Amino acid sequence: MVITPEGRLGSRCLLLSLLLLAAWEAGSGHTHYSVPEEAKHGTFVGRIAQDLGLELGELVPRLFRVTSKSRGDLLEVNLQNGILFVNSRIDREELCGRSLECSIHLEVIVERPLQVFHVEVEVKDINDNPPVFPVKEQRVLIYESRLPDSLFPLEGASDADVGSNSILTYKLSSNEYFALDVKKNSDDSTQIGLLLRKSLDREETPEHNLFLMATDQGKPELTGTVQLLVTVLDVNDNAPSFGQSEYEVKIFENSDDGTIVIRLNASDRDEGSNGEISYSFNSLVPPIVTNKFRIDSNTGEIVIQGNLDFEKENLYKIRIDATDKGHPPMAGHCTVLVKVLDKNDNVPQIALTSLSLPVREDAQFGTVIALISVSDLDSGANGQVTCSLTPHVPFKLLSTFKNYYSLVLDGTLDRESVASYELVVTARDGGSPSLWATASVSVEVGDVNDNAPVFAQPEYTVFVKENNAPGCHIFTVSARDADAQENARVAYSLVERRVGERALSSYVSVHAESGQVFALQPLDREELELLQFRVSARDAGAPPLGSNVTLQVFVLDENDNAPALLPPPPPSPWPPHGWAGGAGGGAGVVRQRVARWVGAGQVVAKVRAVDADSGYNAWLSYELQEEAAAAPGGARSAFRVGLYTGEISTTRALDEADAARQRLLVLVKDHGEPALTATATVLLWLEDGGAAPKASSRLVVGPAAAAAEAALVDVHVYLVVAICAVSSLLVLTLLVYTALRCSAPRGEGACVPGPARLVCSSAVGSWSSSPRRRRRSGCALGRGRPRPTSWPSAPACLRVQ
Incomplete structure (x- = not known):
């Protein structure tokens, strides 16, 4: 192999270029490997995980992957040991053609968090391609008149390899007429020609068969030959x-x-x-x-x-x-x-890769959302591309490598304010005029459970009639959560507490999904007037968030208790005062001795009764039965009963004609709808004896008449005051209830179906109370006369469904 001075100069230039390239790569901060072409499958390239500072155990959890713009199956990474190896045949000439530099650019991507590394694998040329001539036979026509030193161009061979593997030397088969002329062109290509060394004689040799051999400088050397057919013309x-x-x-x-x-x-x-x-x-x-x-x-x-x-x-x-x-x-x-x-005739190209969507609204500043690569087929300034982003907040572009950008978060996100962003990436080249291209990126904001369920108001007032059906719907609570999906899925539950000796859950329940509140058992106003409890709304986020709302359930009275007769206060041992019957309309017996000289208008006995209901349902009235109202023989009855007091008084002076034993039937009736009643039997014994009272005084056998009269006057005064107070509060109650009713959410209602009606408490008030309240506040007026156990309650005219 002959190396010419020009060849030595070319080798030095090539070596200098490789050294400069290596120095540039060392300063770029990117991982660099090299591998010879045609390497076998499994050939070791480099410990890529170790060189990138990644632990072997986190390659699979972090979704370690390698991508390449060129053929992606040439190189592969063993996720067990982090070694980069040859996966399939690498043909440098197929991959890079005649380019002196040939590299495979890899993008190594790991997630959680998202990181991107750029790895360059240089493919080194080996001498695997022999020199090849374009034809198997070249014909050269030469006139016999051509003088020696005439030059006839020949088509040289080409070698697909690069560097020294593509530097060719030529050798002509031995002959006496021709020699080989080799020259270098300005484009660094080799031009060969056939040099005539001796005049030709067509008549002696009309045709010359020569062989031209081309040899490269690879190791081992490869050669190619072509046959030269020289025809001598005349x-x-x-x-x-x-x-x-x-x-x-x-x-x-x-x-x-x-x-x-x-x-x-x-x-x-x-x-x-x-x-x-x-x-x-x-x-x-x-x-x-x-x-x-x-x-x-x-x-x-x-x-x-x-x-x-x-x-x-x-x-x-x-x-x-x-x-x-x-x-x-x-x-x-x-x-x-x-x-x-x-x-500048090529528009920049934009490629979006590795989109990490959606982006959580609590993502940190600098979170990588997408990788963007741009390219332009033009060269020079026409191929230099810059990228910009609109809108600018809350995102920005960071240049990570030549023509590579990262779309990162540059501000705070709030899904409840903005659920998604439409971004536009613009790539513009440096030509004049410049060309540009755009790509749209839709960034969806992922929800984070940062909003607790919220009720429309902190407290609701509910009115339910007593004796409701078990399991009836009494109200519906509803809370709104500004989050999405699971974070907005609200579940309702009771905040458990004790109601007396029983658990709250034995009275009411709440449906976890709909928020409907149900009464599990009939409610009894005489036992429980107000049931106050809290309902919790909690979302399905992690961690869950919640809030509470208070429900005040007022139990409305129904006339479900008949008047109950009370025993008289214990006087003298005899005659015995008895009591019989019970709740629900039994009969009672009152026994009393009366002097015959009692004048008209004197109180001789009293019937006492209470009603466990309230309002009109507990307002009692007394009247004599018809058979007792008339005296024997059609005469006017000697006794009457107070309509609201139950006091039995004389209507005239008693005389000898009156029977010694008087039997009166008193009907006690409430004002409910329908009214409930009880009957009391009053037995009076008329006795002679004692001095007659003065004309100016009234004598009552039994309880003291003076104290009774005073107590009766006091009761009437209290009734008048109570009626005025109830009437005054009635308007205020209606206004408050109307406001609550208008602000209550849909689904609120009582158990009783049918049209709405107005339920009002008694304008006069109740003379009775539940047994529990009687125990708390029962007392007497005067001597032996019962004092009302509860004064008229505040009016409550309420619209009940």
Whole structure:
């Protein structure tokens, strides 16, 4: 192998370039490996996980993966040991063609958090391609009149390898007529020619068979051969010649068809037809040239006949023959190098990869959302691309590598304010005028459980009639959660507590999904007037958030208790005062002795009764039964009963005609709908004895008359005051209830179906109370006269469903 001075200079330049490239890569901060082409499957490339500072145990959980713009199956990573190895055959010539530099750019992506590493794997050339000639046989026509030292161009071989593996040396088979001439062109290509060393004699040797061998400088060396068939022609001894052997032309891409590239002019020293020249493309010109150019055979003008694209081909090498019309014709040769100049005719390309969506609203500043790569097929400033982002908040673009950007979070997110963002990435090149492209990125904000369920109001007032059906719906609570999906799915539950001796859950329950509140058992107002409890609303987030609402359930009274007769206060031991019957309308017996000299209007006995209900349902009235109201013989009855007091008084003075034993039936009735009653039997014994009272006084046998009269006056005064107070509060109650009713959510209601009606407490009040309240506040008026156990309650006219 012969290395010329030019070859040594080229090797030094190549070595210097490789050293500069290595220095640049070392300073770039990116991981670099190298691997020879044609390496076997499994060939070790590098410990990529260790070099990137990643633990082997986190490769799988963090979704370690490697991507490449080129063929993605060439290299692979073993996730068990973090080694990068060859996965399939790497052909450098297929991958990079004739480029001196050939690298596979890898993007190593791991998540949780998202990280991106750029790895460059240099593919080193090996001498796996022998020199190849374009044809198996080259024919050379030489006139016998050509003088020694005449040069005849030959088509050299090409080697798909690069570097020293592609540097070729030529050797011609031994002969006495021809030698090989090798020259370097301005484009660093080698031009070979056949040099005539001795005059030819067609009559002696009309044809010469030679072999041309090309050898590269790889290790081991590879060779290629071609057969040269030299045909010796006769006569025309002057061939056309060009002013120079090589012409260089520059033209912009996308030039119009018919544009003249160059006009060639060859000369021939012969005269006549031997000096007439015709121009043509050499027979070895490839189709890529003939498809883009044509030549005028008469003028030598080379014009464009197809679109020139710098990005596809930027250099055309055209071999031109100038042939005279002599017999035989002679040809001159030259080479035209057409260099295509770049124009800014390619719009930048944007590629979005590794979108990490949706983005949680509590994501930290700097969170990587997407990777963006841009490219432009143009060169120079026309291919330099810059990226921008709109809108600017709360995101921004960070340049991570040449033509690589990261879309990162640059502000706080609130899904409840903005659920998604439409971003526009604009890539603009540096051409004049510049071209740009846009890509839309839809960033959805992922919900975080940062909002607790909220009720419309902190407290609700509910009115339910007593004796409701078990399991009836009494109210519906509803809370709204501003979050989404599971974080907004609200579940309702009772805040458990004790109600007396029983648990709250034995009275009411709440449906976990709908928020409907149900009464589990009939409610008894006489036992429980107000049931106050809290309902909790809790979402399904992690951790869950919740809030409470208070429900005040007022139990409305129904007339479900009949008047109950009370025993009289214990007087003298005899005659015995008895009591019989019970709740629900039993009969009671009151026994009393009365002096015959009692005058008209004297109180002689009292019937006492209570009603466990309240309001009108507990307002009692007393009346004598018809059979007891009339005296024997049709005379007017000697006794009457107070309508609201139950006091039995005389209507006239008693006389001897009155029977010694008087039996009265007193009907006690409440004001409910329908009214409930009880009957009391009053037995009076008329006795003679004792001094008659003065005319100005009233004598009552039994309880003291004076104390009774005073207590009765006090009761009437209290009733008047109570009625005025109840009437005053009635309007206020209606206004408050109407406001609560209007603000209550849908679904609120009592158990009783049917049209709404107005339920009012008694304007007079109740003279009775539940047994529990009687125990708390029972007392007497005067001597033996019961005092009302509860004064008139506040009016409550309420709309009940």
